[in-house]
Amino acid sequence: MDRVIFHIDMDAFFSSIEQLSNPNLRGKPVIVCGDPNSRSVVATASYEARLFGLKSGMPIGRARQLCPHGIYISGNPKKYVYTSVQILGILRQYTSRVEPFSVDEAFLEFENLGFSGAPKVARKIMQRIHKEFGLTCSIGIGPNKIIAKMASELNKPNGLTVIEEGRFLDFLGEKDVTALWGIGEKTTVKLKNLGIRKVRDLALFPEPTLRKLFGEYGTYLKMTASGMDDSPVIPYYQGIEPKSIGHERTLPFDTDDRDCLMSTLLRLCEQVSRRMRKDGYVSDTVTVKIRYRDFNTFTRQKKLANCFERDDILFYTAKKLFLSNFNGDEIRLLGVSASGLVKKTEILSEPLFPADRVHRECLRVVDSIRDRFGEDSIKRGGSIGTGGL
């Protein structure tokens, strides 16, 4: 029997959870974002807020203009992850082939269900999620992941859409190419210049021309617009290893103050290093990201001869990269990322020198304090006293 793929997409996940845990928010335009008083964007707008034109990614300033009486709150990532894990537990009762795709999306694969039996199972899942969590989701069903994903978008919220093999263009042919997964703002403009606006236009466009213009990506465009996709559903237990661990921070205000920038860089390095230790990785490549006031952004990276996990090595490298590239202008954002990750168990990890062992013990204590009392409960000297950046 042909494989059947479900795409489960939680409806306005973050704001729905907030409305659920605080009855005062129900039925009101709730906007979950970063820090609502800082330079931030909308993470999730409740459906009440979407009526005013709000959507994910919109700057908070713009959102407040459109919806001044909205309730703007900063999110609780831990709460969302917890709920997400609970929901995945339910999904796994229906098939072992569950791929968590993000905190509010998952793919499910069924091998012996068929399209005739699929809607019944999907409705059962929707009912259970609603009954046990008070949350709604939308489900798309298709012969592959691309089609399932596109289908789940068609009847939101609380919708169920089935697109069988060969019927992709009947459902999506007249949609704008932007609706397709993997086609963003830039590509949409390029395609428009070729006279391609609708999914059907792209599906009918000659592939050799697309390849000439877009390279390998041209083939992807043609395939996606035709609803063709053979990517596998990767079950959660096959756990995909991360390629990089990074943190970045848009400063509360643009600044060229070196002390302030250095202490921010140090904090970022501590956070990255801490996550590496917590997740058991070492890294050999450091990347620093700088965004100036004019939004001009660049990165500089350095591959080291040896793997590291210590925050002082990370900071030393990041600082060198930063100082040798900083042009003195006011900076909007700083970022630090570690890549070339290797699981610590895969290399000999016992420190050789006593000083290293002491350092490691210190880090363990710091981590345990932060685990209990939060990231800001303990800091090292260099990151204190510069306005809390």
Place this chain on the structure above:
DNA sequence: TCTGGGGTCCTAGGACCC
């Protein structure tokens, strides 16, 4: 309106080596 933060993947040029 004024643009977050976490990532992934791809491309392309230059260095370097055989």
Place this chain on the structure above:
DNA sequence: TCTGGGGTCCTAGGACCC
């Protein structure tokens, strides 16, 4: 005067997604 060719590594940047 014209100056290989392929492979791999490193680095920078771009596009995209949630």
